[in-house]
Amino acid sequence: MIHHLRAAGTSLILDATGSGTPVIVHWGADLGALTPADLDALAAASVPPVGPSSIDVPLRLSLLPALAEGWSGRPALGGFRVGATAGSRVGLPDGSPAPSGTLDPALTLVAVHKRGDNTLAIELADAHASVTVTTDLELTVQGVLRLRHTVTNTASEAGAGTLELAGLDAILPVPDRAAEILDFTGLWSHERRPQRSTLGQGAWSRESRHGRPGHDDSYLTVAGTAGFGFRSGEVWAVHLAHSGDKRVWAERSALGYAVVGAGELLAPGELSLAAGASYTTPWTVAVYSAAGLDGLSARLHPWIRSWSTITGPRKVLLNTWEAVYFDHDLPTLSRLVDAAAQVGVERFVLDDGWFSGRTDDQRALGDWFVDTAKWPQGLHPLIERVHAAGLDFGLWVEPEMVNPDSDLARAHPDWLLGSASAPTWRGQRVLDLANPDAFAWLLERLTALLAEYPIAYLKWDHNRDLLGGSVHRQTAALYRLIDAVRAAQPGLEIESCASGGGRIDLGILERVDRVWTSDTNDPLERQQIQRYTSVLVPPEYLGGHLGAATAHTTWRTSALGFRLATALFGSAGIEWDLTRASAAELDQIAAWIAIYKERRALLHAGVIVHADASDPALELHGVVATDGASAVFAQVALAAPRTALPAPIRFPGLDRARRYRVRPLLVGPAPQTMQTVPPAWLAAGADELVLSGAVLADVGLPAPLLTPEQAALFTLDAV
Numbered sequence: 001m002i003h004h005l006r007a008a009g010t011s012l013i014l015d016a017t018g019s020g021t022p023v024i025v026h027w028g029a030d031l032g033a034l035t036p037a038d039l040d041a042l043a044a045a046s047v048p049p050v051g052p053s054s055i056d057v058p059l060r061l062s063l064l065p066a067l068a069e070g071w072s073g074r075p076a077l078g079g080f081r082v083g084a085t086a087g088s089r090v091g092l093p094d095g096s097p098a099p100s101g102t103l104d105p106a107l108t109l110v111a112v113h114k115r116g117d118n119t120l121a122i123e124l125a126d127a128h129a130s131v132t133v134t135t136d137l138e139l140t141v142q143g144v145l146r147l148r149h150t151v152t153n154t155a156s157e158a159g160a161g162t163l164e165l166a167g168l169d170a171i172l173p174v175p176d177r178a179a180e181i182l183d184f185t186g187l188w189s190h191e192r193r194p195q196r197s198t199l200g201q202g203a204w205s206r207e208s209r210h211g212r213p214g215h216d217d218s219y220l221t222v223a224g225t226a227g228f229g230f231r232s233g234e235v236w237a238v239h240l241a242h243s244g245d246k247r248v249w250a251e252r253s254a255l256g257y258a259v260v261g262a263g264e265l266l267a268p269g270e271l272s273l274a275a276g277a278s279y280t281t282p283w284t285v286a287v288y289s290a291a292g293l294d295g296l297s298a299r300l301h302p303w304i305r306s307w308s309t310i311t312g313p314r315k316v317l318l319n320t321w322e323a324v325y326f327d328h329d330l331p332t333l334s335r336l337v338d339a340a341a342q343v344g345v346e347r348f349v350l351d352d353g354w355f356s357g358r359t360d361d362q363r364a365l366g367d368w369f370v371d372t373a374k375w376p377q378g379l380h381p382l383i384e385r386v387h388a389a390g391l392d393f394g395l396w397v398e399p400e401m402v403n404p405d406s407d408l409a410r411a412h413p414d415w416l417l418g419s420a421s422a423p424t425w426r427g428q429r430v431l432d433l434a435n436p437d438a439f440a441w442l443l444e445r446l447t448a449l450l451a452e453y454p455i456a457y458l459k460w461d462h463n464r465d466l467l468g469g470s471v472h473r474q475t476a477a478l479y480r481l482i483d484a485v486r487a488a489q490p491g492l493e494i495e496s497c498a499s500g501g502g503r504i505d506l507g508i509l510e511r512v513d514r515v516w517t518s519d520t521n522d523p524l525e526r527q528q529i530q531r532y533t534s535v536l537v538p539p540e541y542l543g544g545h546l547g548a549a550t551a552h553t554t555w556r557t558s559a560l561g562f563r564l565a566t567a568l569f570g571s572a573g574i575e576w577d578l579t580r581a582s583a584a585e586l587d588q589i590a591a592w593i594a595i596y597k598e599r600r601a602l603l604h605a606g607v608i609v610h611a612d613a614s615d616p617a618l619e620l621h622g623v624v625a626t627d628g629a630s631a632v633f634a635q636v637a638l639a640a641p642r643t644a645l646p647a648p649i650r651f652p653g654l655d656r657a658r659r660y661r662v663r664p665l666l667v668g669p670a671p672q673t674m675q676t677v678p679p680a681w682l683a684a685g686a687d688e689l690v691l692s693g694a695v696l697a698d699v700g701l702p703a704p705l706l707t708p709e710q711a712a713l714f715t716l717d718a719v
């Protein structure tokens, strides 16, 4: 049968009529309703010719491309079998040759199970190689394609031949016109730097070996038509929903095929499947859009929101890290609580420094007991103060880590992951979570803290690469640990942090309510980091904090208005010693928080949009309500513009037929401009402008002449 999955402008056509692995005939634009006869005709017509110096049959790209099919690109399944002996021990008739050596199964189709309208489970087997593979595949109503494979070693008897798995990946075809690749790299405090390349023949391959995705994570790999942007171009994107090591690639073969692929990066010998054992890959998330990167977000965000753990409005929080670092004491923090309450903060998060012996970042990780020197009565007096001020309380932890200088490491040197001779990182080592004793101890410590104190929120940090041990086992154990903590404390919110944005992926996102987007609070850096992180992850997850005027990461000084305008578009917070802020600054912050509270329902549920500006110094981004009734936009000057008069601001994503009232929205002091006369529509009294969505999108409005590192905000409300 030929299966046609359709949703939200996307089609996937799978030809399962043959005896082998089903062939992917099409993944891309919706092809409309096709009759069975249409599908037969399409599948038959898509069979390619046989070229010279080639295999003697047409090569059609299957769901699991393999050497045995004639595919000489990177195969979907790789491994080898060790220790097999002949005959029935591997489930074969007596006397038949035993499978051994390289695994290159010739899979045959056993069955395709339809689990729902757009959900298939495809069963494949190779009796001779003693493996089965099941592929789960779903095209969600939002147009997001997810797939994963499960391989089982079907040898019938223990010891009959272990399967050493080298890799099992999802591979999807992209058309010839997907000639340009966008993916991401980055550094600490500079995550999500976009990089573009042309996909020539060969593979553009990215690997993460950090034991976490890392600051340079490829994040989302997008293949698209030449010059694709936020609003234009056809794009095919893949992401692996996994927080451990991984590989993601795009490959154009000299045979004429192009693919994108993704899978967990397994170390040699890391995954041995004994007889009867299985391995299920993480989900690969794949999205097509004919409307550029914003089109990808328009599918990904509603899908993520359909399963998100976020239940209520994103509270404005104050995090103590850049305010006090390790200097914890009740009087200092009480003053900070009061200042936070005064401006309207709703959550107080006590960052690193609260636990036994933690005087700096070189010691005590692992000793998850409240430090009695700093907190003689425990955290109770602080939490009471926080509650009395009307806020809830959050606490920082870094459960996977341990300092050699800690009671835990001294008591349990056998709980450490990796080689003892490998370098420490920030003075720390990693706890082996796959060790049941270490796991149980951590679970006990975390749940004991949660039982003793009314903690609404954990900031769960992870500040080093693993550099050893089994990342596969560690990642699985981490997921189990988070799941167990959440189960023990229903309603608890968790923020994922990894030295900022080193662990942001859709595997962790299933388990957390917020991600710390980056350690930098510098708004200029943040504009870029938030812009690209939000292509995949909806803005309500992306922690963005108002920091001190001079950023602690770049030493750049920024205006309050620019800092406020930047932190508004995410899960907003403050990370600044408010006791040092002036009365005027506190007033501005309070007004900003009031605007955030008023608008967060829109900011956190709307559709994110970006203009493709001709001038890279000027960026327009915004959020439009899903019903098109309102929007908030920010025109951001990153640097000096190319022209004295920049191009008009054209507002994308509005309902073209509706009329909108456009008003400037002031957060903090007015943005600095260099203009003798402002644009007429922004001049005093001219803020009652009403124009149609079509006019605002196609003609636009003259931009104010912002000086570098300034942002002007606008609200648009349908009348």
Ligand code: DGJ
Binding pocket: 321, 351, 352, 361, 396, 461, 463, 497, 498, 499, 500, 516, 519
């Ligand atoms: C790294 C995080 O990214 C920071 O926000 C802070 O929590 C520190 N760790 C604390 O050690």
